[in-house]
Amino acid sequence: MSETVAPLLSLSHISLSFKGVKAVTDIGFDVAEGEICALIGPNGAGKSSLLNVINGVYQPQQGEIRFAGRARRAMQPHEAAVAGIARTFQNIALFKGMSVLDNILTGRNLASRSSWLEQAFRVGRAVADEEAQRAVAEEVIAFLRLQAWRHTPVGQLPYGLQKRVELGRALAARPRLLLLDEPMAGMNREEKREMSQFIREVNQVFGTTIVLIEHDIGVVMELSDHVVVLDYGRKIGDGEPEAVRALPEVIAAYLGQQRH
Amino acid sequence: MFYQESGQFSTRYRQDGRALRLWQQRAALWALLLLAFGLLPFIGNDYWFSAILIPFLVLSLAGLGLNLLTGYAGQLSLGSAAFMAVGAFASYKLQFLLPGLPLLLSFVAGGVVAAAVGVVFGLPSLRIKGFYLLVSTLAAQFFVEWLLTKFAWFSNGNESGVITAPPLLVAGHDFGSPAGRYLLTLSVVLPLFVLAANLVRSSLGRNWMAVRDMDTAAAVIGIPILRTKLLAFAISSFILGVAGSLWAFTYLGTVEPHGFDLSRSFQVLFIIILGGMGSILGNFLGAAFIVLLPIVLSILSGTLLSGVLPAGQLENLQKIIFGVLIILFLIKEPDGLARLWQGWRARARLWPLRF
Amino acid sequence: MSFFMEVLLGGLLAGVMYSLVAIGFVLIYKASGVFNFAQGSMVLFAALTFVSLLERGLPFWLSFVISLLSMLLLALLLERLVLRHLVNRPPITLFMATLGLSYVVEGVAQALWGAQVHGLDLGIEDTPLELGGLMLSRFDLFAAGSAGLLVLLLSLLFNKTRIGLSLRAVADDQLAALAVGIRLQRMWVLVWAVAGLVGLVAGLLWGARLGVQFSLSLIVLKALPVLIIGGFTSIGGAIVGGLIVGASEKLAEVYLGPLLSGGIENWFPYVLALLFLLLRPAGLFGERAIERV
Ligand SMILES: Nc1ncnc2c1ncn2[C@@H]1O[C@H](COP(=O)(O)OP(=O)(O)OP(=O)(O)O)[C@@H](O)[C@H]1O
Ligand SMILES: [Mg+2]
Numbered sequence: 001m002s003e004t005v006a007p008l009l010s011l012s013h014i015s016l017s018f019k020g021v022k023a024v025t026d027i028g029f030d031v032a033e034g035e036i037c038a039l040i041g042p043n044g045a046g047k048s049s050l051l052n053v054i055n056g057v058y059q060p061q062q063g064e065i066r067f068a069g070r071a072r073r074a075m076q077p078h079e080a081a082v083a084g085i086a087r088t089f090q091n092i093a094l095f096k097g098m099s100v101l102d103n104i105l106t107g108r109n110l111a112s113r114s115s116w117l118e119q120a121f122r123v124g125r126a127v128a129d130e131e132a133q134r135a136v137a138e139e140v141i142a143f144l145r146l147q148a149w150r151h152t153p154v155g156q157l158p159y160g161l162q163k164r165v166e167l168g169r170a171l172a173a174r175p176r177l178l179l180l181d182e183p184m185a186g187m188n189r190e191e192k193r194e195m196s197q198f199i200r201e202v203n204q205v206f207g208t209t210i211v212l213i214e215h216d217i218g219v220v221m222e223l224s225d226h227v228v229v230l231d232y233g234r235k236i237g238d239g240e241p242e243a244v245r246a247l248p249e250v251i252a253a254y255l256g257q258q259r260h
Numbered sequence: 261m262f263y264q265e266s267g268q269f270s271t272r273y274r275q276d277g278r279a280l281r282l283w284q285q286r287a288a289l290w291a292l293l294l295l296a297f298g299l300l301p302f303i304g305n306d307y308w309f310s311a312i313l314i315p316f317l318v319l320s321l322a323g324l325g326l327n328l329l330t331g332y333a334g335q336l337s338l339g340s341a342a343f344m345a346v347g348a349f350a351s352y353k354l355q356f357l358l359p360g361l362p363l364l365l366s367f368v369a370g371g372v373v374a375a376a377v378g379v380v381f382g383l384p385s386l387r388i389k390g391f392y393l394l395v396s397t398l399a400a401q402f403f404v405e406w407l408l409t410k411f412a413w414f415s416n417g418n419e420s421g422v423i424t425a426p427p428l429l430v431a432g433h434d435f436g437s438p439a440g441r442y443l444l445t446l447s448v449v450l451p452l453f454v455l456a457a458n459l460v461r462s463s464l465g466r467n468w469m470a471v472r473d474m475d476t477a478a479a480v481i482g483i484p485i486l487r488t489k490l491l492a493f494a495i496s497s498f499i500l501g502v503a504g505s506l507w508a509f510t511y512l513g514t515v516e517p518h519g520f521d522l523s524r525s526f527q528v529l530f531i532i533i534l535g536g537m538g539s540i541l542g543n544f545l546g547a548a549f550i551v552l553l554p555i556v557l558s559i560l561s562g563t564l565l566s567g568v569l570p571a572g573q574l575e576n577l578q579k580i581i582f583g584v585l586i587i588l589f590l591i592k593e594p595d596g597l598a599r600l601w602q603g604w605r606a607r608a609r610l611w612p613l614r615f
Numbered sequence: 616m617s618f619f620m621e622v623l624l625g626g627l628l629a630g631v632m633y634s635l636v637a638i639g640f641v642l643i644y645k646a647s648g649v650f651n652f653a654q655g656s657m658v659l660f661a662a663l664t665f666v667s668l669l670e671r672g673l674p675f676w677l678s679f680v681i682s683l684l685s686m687l688l689l690a691l692l693l694e695r696l697v698l699r700h701l702v703n704r705p706p707i708t709l710f711m712a713t714l715g716l717s718y719v720v721e722g723v724a725q726a727l728w729g730a731q732v733h734g735l736d737l738g739i740e741d742t743p744l745e746l747g748g749l750m751l752s753r754f755d756l757f758a759a760g761s762a763g764l765l766v767l768l769l770s771l772l773f774n775k776t777r778i779g780l781s782l783r784a785v786a787d788d789q790l791a792a793l794a795v796g797i798r799l800q801r802m803w804v805l806v807w808a809v810a811g812l813v814g815l816v817a818g819l820l821w822g823a824r825l826g827v828q829f830s831l832s833l834i835v836l837k838a839l840p841v842l843i844i845g846g847f848t849s850i851g852g853a854i855v856g857g858l859i860v861g862a863s864e865k866l867a868e869v870y871l872g873p874l875l876s877g878g879i880e881n882w883f884p885y886v887l888a889l890l891f892l893l894l895r896p897a898g899l900f901g902e903r904a905i906e907r908v
Pocket of ligand 1: 018021022023041042043044045046047048049050090905906907908
């Protein structure tokens with residue numbers, strides 16, 4: 001990736017607080033098109049808050065978000081989705097009452113071209129449109145090897161599979177930028193390996209840019225091209241994985257992090 | 261990628277998207293339709309039509325209306341009867357103001373007016389959620405009742421507020437007989453059910469359920485929350501409005517605000533709790549239950565307890581049984597009769613293999 | 616001006632009675648997270664039991680005690696038969712269960728005691744009383760006084776006793792309360808019984824006004840806008856909300872009613888509550904939290 005190309009995502013001077021509690025303080029960094037960027041840091045460092053700022057779930061008090069060439073004071077969730085940002089959540093946020101297939105199909109909602117009247121009468125574009133969305137969803141299901149659970153209500157799936165379905169819902173939108181909040185939390189070694197594999201494939205096959213939060217340093221080193229370290233809402237490291245790992249501040253911040 | 265059974269997609273998705281996936285289901289449906297249209301009108305008696313079938317159909321439709329809003333889109337409402345009242349009065353008033361307006365068109369127009377009113381009372385749903393939304397729908401309930409009783413214009417200057425429904429003429433045919441009213445009701449109710457069944461399987465239906473299950477995540481994947489909620493209010497109120505017209509025109513034979521009081525709203529809510537929230541079939545099951553239970557109870561008490569139970573006590577008993585059933589269902593079968601029915605069917609299908 | 620003041624004060628006093636119903640509701644919501652639609656039926660049940668006993672010749676205090684015990688029994692049964700089986704269900708399910716409950720309680724109350732209207736005389740004449748040039752209803756003042764006394768007792772119970780401490784812990788954080796060994800189920804019974812007591816007092820005051828009859832259960836519909844304005848979790852909010860609804864309802868009835876040909880008291884509080892909500896979505900005292908994801 002040459003230096004002259006503008007980054008896909010660029011945050012500058014982002015500050016966010018909740019009733020006086022500072023979650024994020026004056027943070028800025030760039031994410032280049034096509035890279036995997038890892039956000040790391042101890043619990044409560046402000047990692048999730050930052051993802052929420054990027055796709056408009058939280059509105060920062062200060063700063064600017066530039067995505068795909070367009071600068072904004074703050075994102076709105078809908079705006080972010082339209083611009084091509086998709087994400088998963090730290091605490092799984094699936095639609096519990098719906099099947100795996102339907103959850104993944106909701107990821108296609110912005111691509112749907114038929115009106116609700118056409119859908120009610122099953123006329124015009126409605127049927128072909130539904131089939132087109134279904135085909136994309138089916139590709140995602142095959143990619144994530146979820147065929148066996150297509151019609152299972154997601155509430156009945158084990159935790160690891162739910163995480164995979166959530167990734168599927170995000171992938172169905174064919175995003176430009178994928179935000180993953182602890183996609184491997186609570187998984188066993190085998191599940192983690194599988195999930196890393198999926199993430200790498202998404203990045204390589206579809207060229208999707210990825211920002212992910214992860215506590216497992218081993219996984220981070222292996223997977224990411226770029227690491228940003230947060231501590232108490234501030235940025236204390238930013239660069240290539242190996243270089244960042246050697247920074248004294250990062251080592252200091254991570255000494256208390258053995259729990260994870 | 262090689263798990264895909266390539267080449268079968270377009271036909272399979274279409275079949276997969278169908279409301280009824282098995283040919284047995286479709287055959288049963290055709291048989292039911294034949295029975296409902298071809299046989300019942302000839303063998304049913306007036307009591308069956310007027311006291312059972314017509315209220316059953318209309319209440320199923322009302323249940324459907326509320327179920328789209330509450331069961332699918334997750335917006336709690338205690339104002340169903342208000343939207344029914346708006347539909348009934350609007351189609352009555354429109355028929356009066358535009359003589360020659362076809363009956364069915366006036367039902368649709370009444371539904372459209374109800375939808376508009378529904379949107380107005382649904383607007384607060386953007387800022388307020390959950391139980392707080394009860395206030396908006398209860399405001400609708402009380403405000404509409406008040407409006408229709410206080411202002412004689414709505415009932416054409418009729419002080420009592422009760423007006424006789426006009427004759428039921430469709431394309432020159434009089435559907436005024438009990439069998440005719442039944443057929444008319446059936447022909448309005450069924451198509452609406454088909455449309456709703458299509459809708460809940462479409463992308464709008466999925467958006468509704470997404471908003472119901474987790475609205476933050478829904479917003480994040482780009483579902484327009486306001487539009488989705490307001491469409492739920494509009495479509496739900498449209499259906500309730502048509503149900504209101506049917507209730508007044510084909511069941512009661514009069515148009516009056518008291519047919520649409522708070523207890524009617526509760527009744528519609530109970531239909532979807534008992535029948536199953538988020539189920540299309542459940543509306544029929546719940547409505548059948550609500551219509552049949554009082555009848556069965558009064559027959560039972562007539563034969564078993566004749567003379568023992570005073571008339572007033574029967575009503576109390578009914579109330580207690582309803583209440584207990586509601587609680588029991590919520591505890592044991594929160595997905596309602598529809599789920600029970602699925603369970604029985606699944607067992608019946610496997611039946612010979614069970615041993 | 617003095618006419619305005621009279622209307623306002625009359626409204627405020629009536630509002631006290633709304634607050635009373637709302638308080639029972641807040642107690643339950645805080646302790647068990649249940650949006651209790653059956654609060655109105657509980658008021659009806661308590662009042663109906665009380666007058667029926669009184670009419671059968673029991674002395675006032677004995678009727679009161681028996682009614683109170685019947686509310687305790689109701690709370691016990693409720694916890695055993697309903698609440699226990701619905702833990703961890705979505706709030707909407709619990710709410711609907713209380714709808715069913717209200718049917719059961721009303722049905723039982725009327726099956727036991729009949730459906731006719733009972734007069735109730737608490738021995739307070741409803742003659743106007745002149746206070747500083749304003750005519751006020753003696754009964755309303757008495758009602759406000761009793762309500763005030765009850766609220767005082769409740770705050771003593773909550774702030775000065777061990778039970779109160781446990782209750783506050785439960786209201787704050789159910790899991791934490793469980794962890795320190797508080798028995799949740801006993802707390803539920805207690806709080807439903809206390810709500811029953813509040814219901815009994817409310818039922819007597821309302822019943823003395825309107826007669827003890829079925830329509831008493833409908834006062835839950837008056838309490839709802841009160842709750843919305845005051846917030847579901849604040850007793851102070853319930854009191855202030857009641858006063859606001861009472862006062863504005865009376866004022867609207869007197870000044871706005873004639874313009875709209877009357878009868879607006881059914882919907883006015885709701886529209887008021889709706890306006891409040893649009894301005895302050897988390898109620899008068901609540902602060903809006905940003906949802907965590
Ligand atoms: N919606 C909210 N309301 C109030 N405070 C919040 C909210 N979201 C986050 N915070 C606070 O902001 C700070 C940063 O939280 P955040 O969830 O971003 O941390 P994190 O780095 O993701 O931690 P973890 O590794 O535990 O997920 C914390 O102090 C948290 O309590
Ligand atoms: Mg986090």
